[in-house]
Amino acid sequence: MPKQIAFANQKGGVGKTTTAVNLGAALAEKGRHVLLVDLDPQANSTSSLGINRGDVQRSIYDGLLDDTPLDQLVTLTNWLGFDLVPSNAALSGAEVELVGVPRREYRLRDSLQSIAGHYDFILIDCPPSLGLLTLNALAAAEGVIIPVQCEYLALEGLSQLTNTIELVRRRVNPSLKISGLVMTMADARTHLSQQVIAEVRKHFGERVFKAVVPRSVRLSEAPSFGQPITAYAPSSQGAEAYRALADELLAHDAAL
Amino acid sequence: MPKQIAFANQKGGVGKTTTAVNLGAALAEKGRHVLLVDLDPQANSTSSLGINRGDVQRSIYDGLLDDTPLDQLVTLTNWLGFDLVPSNAALSGAEVELVGVPRREYRLRDSLQSIAGHYDFILIDCPPSLGLLTLNALAAAEGVIIPVQCEYLALEGLSQLTNTIELVRRRVNPSLKISGLVMTMADARTHLSQQVIAEVRKHFGERVFKAVVPRSVRLSEAPSFGQPITAYAPSSQGAEAYRALADELLAHDAAL
Ligand SMILES: Nc1ncnc2c1ncn2[C@@H]1O[C@H](COP(=O)(O)OP(=O)(O)OP(=O)(O)O)[C@@H](O)[C@H]1O
Ligand SMILES: Nc1ncnc2c1ncn2[C@@H]1O[C@H](COP(=O)(O)OP(=O)(O)OP(=O)(O)O)[C@@H](O)[C@H]1O
Numbered sequence: 001m002p003k004q005i006a007f008a009n010q011k012g013g014v015g016k017t018t019t020a021v022n023l024g025a026a027l028a029e030k031g032r033h034v035l036l037v038d039l040d041p042q043a044n045s046t047s048s049l050g051i052n053r054g055d056v057q058r059s060i061y062d063g064l065l066d067d068t069p070l071d072q073l074v075t076l077t078n079w080l081g082f083d084l085v086p087s088n089a090a091l092s093g094a095e096v097e098l099v100g101v102p103r104r105e106y107r108l109r110d111s112l113q114s115i116a117g118h119y120d121f122i123l124i125d126c127p128p129s130l131g132l133l134t135l136n137a138l139a140a141a142e143g144v145i146i147p148v149q150c151e152y153l154a155l156e157g158l159s160q161l162t163n164t165i166e167l168v169r170r171r172v173n174p175s176l177k178i179s180g181l182v183m184t185m186a187d188a189r190t191h192l193s194q195q196v197i198a199e200v201r202k203h204f205g206e207r208v209f210k211a212v213v214p215r216s217v218r219l220s221e222a223p224s225f226g227q228p229i230t231a232y233a234p235s236s237q238g239a240e241a242y243r244a245l246a247d248e249l250l251a252h253d254a255a256l
Numbered sequence: 257m258p259k260q261i262a263f264a265n266q267k268g269g270v271g272k273t274t275t276a277v278n279l280g281a282a283l284a285e286k287g288r289h290v291l292l293v294d295l296d297p298q299a300n301s302t303s304s305l306g307i308n309r310g311d312v313q314r315s316i317y318d319g320l321l322d323d324t325p326l327d328q329l330v331t332l333t334n335w336l337g338f339d340l341v342p343s344n345a346a347l348s349g350a351e352v353e354l355v356g357v358p359r360r361e362y363r364l365r366d367s368l369q370s371i372a373g374h375y376d377f378i379l380i381d382c383p384p385s386l387g388l389l390t391l392n393a394l395a396a397a398e399g400v401i402i403p404v405q406c407e408y409l410a411l412e413g414l415s416q417l418t419n420t421i422e423l424v425r426r427r428v429n430p431s432l433k434i435s436g437l438v439m440t441m442a443d444a445r446t447h448l449s450q451q452v453i454a455e456v457r458k459h460f461g462e463r464v465f466k467a468v469v470p471r472s473v474r475l476s477e478a479p480s481f482g483q484p485i486t487a488y489a490p491s492s493q494g495a496e497a498y499r500a501l502a503d504e505l506l507a508h509d510a511a512l
């Protein structure tokens with residue numbers, strides 16, 4: 001059974017896509033077979049791996065709405081052991097279209113069944129909302145990684161998010177748990193960043209990963225070249241931080 | 257008739273809330289009567305003005321779903337001429353609850369009618385999606401200000417956003433137009449920032465405001481004190497940038 005992990009936070013721009021893409025690449029670098037599912041109509045995970053959203057004929061939309069078997073939607077990337085189910089603009093209609101469909105929260109979970117055996121990790125990048133797409137990801141996943149930007153406004157939504165995760169655990173997916181919170185865009189020069197990290201550690205204790213991702217322009221440049229950080233700037237602080245996060249996740253796993 | 261402006265962009269974390277709050281404060285400082293409507297369940301505009309989301313008994317949710325007259329929902333802030341219709345967690349259920357309601361896209365437009373006469377500007381802060389809440393904002397507004405973060409991934413979604421605005425203009429609200437795009441979190445030290453600004457100006461020409469908002473830690477600290485930048489750090493670069501944006505908007509207006 002692969003480890004299925006959703007990257008969720010309704011606060012926008014906190015590093016969901018950057019964490020899913022680069023943690024995925026770091027796990028693949030360590031020899032794991034990784035599938036990344038882009039569940040965001042913005043298709044930022046898709047373009048971060050060098051695939052143009054406009055060229056994508058069939059996307060995760062077809063898996064959710066038309067029952068296309070997922071192995072027909074998997075796209076290879078330029079990196080060995082790191083595959084993608086891409087997104088495209090069709091996905092922006094999915095939430096409204098799913099409202100009338102039976103078992104609407106379980107569509108992703110059902111479609112992932114057919115390919116589960118091929119991967120060690122299935123990572124799911126979510127849009128910035130707690131709507132039906134994110135609900136599908138939480139119903140399918142066993143773990144949720146919550147990227148938390150080192151900003152004051154990013155603190156505000158955490159209790160709403162953890163309440164939603166708890167609700168999904170009780171009603172839809174009993175095996176769902178929080179894998180951990182990862183601090184992103186940490187700026188060692190500002191007092192605010194340190195305060196936010198201290199605040200999150202105070203509330204969530206051990207559930208906050210030790211690996212902290214620093215703010216680094218290399219990380220924001222990499223998507224414009226369609227590459228994960230491990231390919232674009234392999235010895236940068238950003239690449240090191242995501243490798244450290246991968247090590248922590250693997251150690252977590254082994255300990256379970 | 258007041259100028260009703262939506263702050264919209266489905267990309268998350270690009271500065272929608274920061275721009276709505278601080279442009280609003282700058283316009284109030286110049287003597288205009290401004291109402292800010294927080295249409296995001298995260299309620300970041302609400303907390304940025306010092307109001308705790310948990311203390312909000314009635315919010316814009318009641319205006320959209322229960323027909324509560326908007327003048328009963330208006331809350332005064334600590335700043336003269338700058339009022340707020342707050343958000344709270346109830347709003348996160350609104351999109352699903354509105355699906356079955358007649359004229360669901362026009363709920364905000366209809367409820368704003370009753371208070372339009374009291375304000376020079378009505379600003380609407382949108383969540384990071386193109387769902388029914390943002391649709392309500394676009395149906396009610398005459399102008400849309402699009403904050404664009406100086407990052408590569410922020411470029412990707414612009415065509416989807418402008419297509420949606422055009423669709424709303426044709427089918428729902430013929431007077432809707434793009435007031436302008438404002439570049440946010442510009443970092444003069446990075447090449448990426450300059451490239452993104454050049455790219456956006458190439459595509460959108462005159463529709464890009466001349467005022468560019470620099471990345472500034474003062475701007476991200478201000479919400480933790482519940483104050484707009486004009487109160488928290490009145491002579492900072494961030495405050496100056498939002499005053500310049502207010503001047504440009506007022507000059508735009510006069511020219512129309
Ligand atoms: N550690 C970092 N240092 C510098 N820039 C970063 C870092 N992490 C992410 N970014 C940049 O910040 C922006 C927001 O990150 P990203 O798009 O990954 O967040 P997100 O949560 O997926 O956003 P959305 O809510 O829109 O899906 C992007 O432009 C990204 O390139
Ligand atoms: N010019 C700036 N300089 C530094 N930080 C900024 C600037 N503008 C915004 N921020 C910070 O960046 C983060 C994102 O901004 P903001 O929350 O306004 O974006 P948003 O588009 O409203 O996000 P969402 O999509 O979640 O609604 C916030 O923590 C904010 O304080």
Ligand SMILES: [Mg+2]
Nearest residue numbers: 016017040044
């Ligand atoms: Mg994303």
Ligand SMILES: [Mg+2]
Nearest residue numbers: 272273296300
């Ligand atoms: Mg916001």
